[in-house]
Amino acid sequence: MDAEQLRAQQAPLREKYAADPTAAKTPVRAQGSFREPGVTATIEGFAGPVRAGLHESTGGDGSDACSGDMLLEALLGCAGVTLRAVATSMGVELRSADLRADGFFDARGTLGIDRSAPVGLTDVVVTATLDTDADNKALERLARSTERYCVVGQSLKEPARFEVRRA
Numbered sequence: 756m757d758a759e760q761l762r763a764q765q766a767p768l769r770e771k772y773a774a775d776p777t778a779a780k781t782p783v784r785a786q787g788s789f790r791e792p793g794v795t796a797t798i799e800g801f802a803g804p805v806r807a808g809l810h811e812s813t814g815g816d817g818s819d820a821c822s823g824d825m826l827l828e829a830l831l832g833c834a835g836v837t838l839r840a841v842a843t844s845m846g847v848e849l850r851s852a853d854l855r856a857d858g859f860f861d862a863r864g865t866l867g868i869d870r871s872a873p874v875g876l877t878d879v880v881v882t883a884t885l886d887t888d889a890d891n892k893a894l895e896r897l898a899r900s901t902e903r904y905c906v907v908g909q910s911l912k913e914p915a916r917f918e919v920r921r922a
Contacts (some may be wrong), residue, residue: 761843775877795819813861823876827856833907834881841900850886857882881908 772779782905787798788808794815795808808819815821835854842849858879864872883901885894902908 756843758844758846761840813865825859826876827858830907831856831881834901834905837905838883838897838901839895847889847897848887853884855882
């Protein structure tokens with residue numbers, strides 16, 4: 756897809772949302788259950804169910820997906836698609852890309868050992884190593900625009916609200 760095709764594909768949506776801002780509010784969801792034994796949650800993923808469990812640093816045995824890794828996977832997927840859309844819009848040719856997301860969590864916070872230790876991922880960095888002829892200025896614009904328009908990345912700025920209800 757080139758910039759002209761992308762703009763043509765998005766033009767009717769842009770017009771619709773400009774005319775009716777409420778139409779732009781797009782629902783997304785994830786679903787899961789406790790259908791597997793142990794301290795796990797089975798999440799319905801795009802490619803099938805994924806069983807999330809405790810990370811080895813918090814008592815898991817490494818056989819289940821770590822929710823922190825899953826979060827980084829969602830971030831990386833969103834960032835990759837966003838970067839590719841921005842590059843397409845800018846007319847920047849990308850021959851290939853290696854994408855990576857890294858972060859840390861402090862198990863002391865997660866296990867309630869030290870209230871001053873953070874709970875959650877910190878020092879998260881998304882790295883895109885691109886095979887491109889784009890100059891440094893274009894790469895910087897790609898990075899800033901990807902950061903600005905990545906839905907998952909922007910969502911991490913505000914904590915989720917949690918509700919627990921009786922069945």
